[in-house]
Amino acid sequence: MMPPEPLKLRVLEAARQRPTPPRVDRLPSTIALAALAAVAMSAVLQWGPPLLGDAGGVAHVAGRPAASGAWILAGTVALALSATWLVLPFRRSMLSPPRGLLLGVIIGVPLLVGAWLVLWHTTYDDPFTRAGWRCFALTALTAPWPFVALAFASRRVEPRHPGTAGAALGAVAGAWAAVTVELWCPLAVPQHVLVGHVLPLVALALAGAAVGARLFRLRRV
Amino acid sequence: MQAVMGQVGFMADCGNAVEETRASRADSAMDRYACGDEAAFGDIYDALSPRLHRFALRWTRSRTAAEDTVQQTLLQIHAARHRFVCGSAVIPWAYAIARRLLIDLGRRGMREELRADDVRDPEEPATAPSPEEALHRRRVEEEARRDLAVLPAGWREAFELVKFEELSVAEAADVLGITRGMVKIRTHRATAALREAMARRLRDPPDRTTHPAPRPSRSRDLSEGGRPT
DSSP, X not given: OOOOHXXXXXXXXXXXXXXXXXXXXXXXXXXXXHHHHHHHXXXXXXXXXXXXXXXXSGGGGGGSOHHHHHHHHHXXXXXXXXXXXXXXXXXXXXXXXXXXXXXXXXXXXXXXXXXXXXXXXXXXXXXXXXXXXXXXXXXXXXXXXXHHHHHHHSOSOOSSOHHHHHHHHHHHHHHHHHHHHHTTOOOOOHHHHIIIIXXXXXXXXXXXXXXXXXXXXXXXX | OHHHHHHHHHHHHHSHHHHHHHHHHHHHXXXXXXTTOTTHHHHHHHHHHHHHHHHHHHHHOOHHHHHHHHHHHHHHHHHTGGGOOTTOOHHHHHHHXXXXXXXXXXXXXXXXXXXXXXXXXXXXXXXXXXXHHHHHHHHHHHHHHHHHHTSOHHHHHHHIIXXXXXXXXXXXXXXXXXXXXXXXXXXXXXXXXXHHHHHHHHHSOOOOSOSSXXXXXXXXXXXXXXXXX
16 A cells, blocks of 8 residues: 555655755764863863862872783773774664664673773782772763763664663763773772772663663654 | 465565665665755655555554654654765664654554554455455454464564565664564564464364355364364
């Protein structure tokens, strides 16, 4: 059964009444936004900790051996890059990756960040002891910036699973925030890692799900 | 039932070449439209609307809702024109949008009302059959529809997209947001479940007087391969 002819006229008229611009190259804006996000994250790293009653900047991490620090940082960067590559639609499609893959990223990022840190705990003695709430707060302050850049880079409309897509972006933003926090925090004791490094990533995924469900859902035109 | 299933098999086998042409036509039209060719939207409509209309009509069984879904889907595509990724497949994207709109429609509690709206099946031939044939066909279709309706939603959706909408496994996976392997598994399970239901019915036909050539009733023991007692 073919749709009736008046429907075509109605659709074409409705489209004519709501003009949309032709395609624009989003790459320069995306790169600019990513650069801005990197600057904002650096600013948080520098001036965020003093707000929490601690010293800011990379000097704070001095208590950790440089080699361990480099490995921890390299692993976290690799994880963040992989998660970004998996979540962002780099392939030629208007749709995000399958839900299973997104769920894998949502669950995998916090687990791998935590496991990678704890793995290096045995290589050095922690310079001091903290519960981890400063790292939690620093992650929460750092993550919104990459989240904005990632949301812009994605297609912004996800008709199938907007909540899951948002949660995956939240997890990836959390992975980039974890990279920043690793530049500041020298601790790798399991209790601290759980509270300060894994818990905020779980919270960010949940927040991403809530934001994504509203931001990426289909709205009637 | 055999006729319905046979038609499903025929559609799956023969429709691919035509559908590929239609897909490439839709893709090239969308590319042109995204680049600023205003007239290409008419081509997008021509390429997508029959399929979307059939899909929505099968889902809702309401002409009004189907037309609204087609209109909304095309307007969503129009609204996303400036974000369209060059070389993307339009058909899975359009189906994904239409499916979401239909799910939302169902969530608003309208689906049951819409299903009550009696609309002819989109696959039904236009020629008028004899009253007996029509009655028999309607009963077979009702039974097939009932079998399809009792399948798990995931199986049913994969089956409908692959068998009725003639999407490839990759396209159906894109529409549903699952992996290709999962689409294959769900379609296979749905097919097996439908085949089993059909076989069960053929073995044990319900006692109705509407059938054009009623078959003699057989005892359950015999129909299941046992000996009559």
